[in-house]
Amino acid sequence: MIYNALTIDVEDYFMVSGFSDVIKFEDWHRYESRVEKNTYSILDLLDEYGVKATFFVLGWVAEHYPELVKDIHSAGHEVACHGYNHRLLFNLTPEQFKEDVHLAKRILEDITGSSVIGYRAASYSVVKKTLWALDTLIEEGFFYDSSIFPIRHDRYGFPEADRFPHIIKRSNGTIVEFPPSTYRLFGQNIPVAGGGYLRLFPLQVTKAAIKRINEKERKTAILYLHPWEIDIHQPRFKGQWRSQIRHYINLHSTMPKLRNFLTSFKFKPLSTFLDSNQVTK
Numbered sequence: 001m002i003y004n005a006l007t008i009d010v011e012d013y014f015m016v017s018g019f020s021d022v023i024k025f026e027d028w029h030r031y032e033s034r035v036e037k038n039t040y041s042i043l044d045l046l047d048e049y050g051v052k053a054t055f056f057v058l059g060w061v062a063e064h065y066p067e068l069v070k071d072i073h074s075a076g077h078e079v080a081c082h083g084y085n086h087r088l089l090f091n092l093t094p095e096q097f098k099e100d101v102h103l104a105k106r107i108l109e110d111i112t113g114s115s116v117i118g119y120r121a122a123s124y125s126v127v128k129k130t131l132w133a134l135d136t137l138i139e140e141g142f143f144y145d146s147s148i149f150p151i152r153h154d155r156y157g158f159p160e161a162d163r164f165p166h167i168i169k170r171s172n173g174t175i176v177e178f179p180p181s182t183y184r185l186f187g188q189n190i191p192v193a194g195g196g197y198l199r200l201f202p203l204q205v206t207k208a209a210i211k212r213i214n215e216k217e218r219k220t221a222i223l224y225l226h227p228w229e230i231d232i233h234q235p236r237f238k239g240q241w242r243s244q245i246r247h248y249i250n251l252h253s254t255m256p257k258l259r260n261f262l263t264s265f266k267f268k269p270l271s272t273f274l275d276s277n278q279v280t281k
Contacts, residue, residue: 002214004221005178006046006053006267007080007146007194009120010039010061010068013228013235015086017123017155018243025085028060034234035061036068038227043075045255049262052076054270056120056146059084059104066111073112078269080118081105081142089125089133089147098136105140118270121147124156124180135170143274144176146222151182151191163189164219165273166280176279178270181221183209194224199250203257207264214265220278222270223261229254 012035014023023031039055046053055072057079062069073079084104089097101119108116119142126133126147137145145168150161165178182189191197192209210221228234232251238244261267273279 001266002218002220003266003268003272004210004214004223005270005273006051006261007120007222007224007270008039008042008053008055009082009224009226010035010055010057010072011082011086011226011228012061013231013247014237015058015060016226016228016243016247017086017088018247019237019239020086022237022239025087028085032235033064034231035227036065038231039068039072041230041255042227042258043072043077045259045262046077047075051262051267052078052269053267054078054080054118056080056082056118057108058082058086059100059107060086062104062107062111069108069111073114078118078271079108079112079114079116080120080146080270081108081116082120083122086122088123089121089130090127094132094136097133098140101136101140105142115141117141117143119145119147121145124149127156127158134168134175135172138170138173138175142175144178144270146178146180146270148177148179149191150179151189159189162280164217164280165222165278176274178222178273180224181210181213183212193221195226195229196246196249198223198225198257199229199253203253203260206257207260210261210265220273221265223267225254225258230258 181193
């Protein structure tokens, strides 16, 4: 039986990088927070189906809502790192990134009392020109990364990267990469298993893609979503038209689709795959 990985990027609706031009980090405290309510709704659903997932928690969220992180951890889910304040890596220097990830990791470990070994960058911003970030992750004690999206996109993406879990060798060590899942079609990698793509494509299309990954390619599918994606009543912002479409399209479909996935497929946290045959050596 092939198990898949369900991952949740724990951030609030006003923290997304697509709206960073209209909402500044310094103003985050001014907005109504909805991350606790939305994350608990997901936790309740996962508990209903007995599924454990990986939660990539933003350091700022953990700092302000430590009980939420404790509850994620105590429920048996994996707590992983999403950086501190959702800054894109290609807007940071290596020194700034090291400071950001070190702070976020420390906050999460202080709250859970456990080692945090997984990382996911804001908006999958580990791209060709930011591969140096992997060196920092190795230095900071991370065992795996899930930030390289093997697709073409106007803001991120590394289309030449491996589509499936694999080991990346760097000068200072190795790290396992868990890329979000894609479907190979006409020589292109089509993103199918997360975020706006999950909300945009019809349920049966996404399920067929996951089944092909599992049954034909014999690989684990890696799905992702955000707590704000289940929140149809969240406040609306007027940002760039692309960001508005990506953020608000089909929010009503997220929870029903997630429930269907939990019924149709088996899931485990990302860290459980580290020593499995799913990782290419």
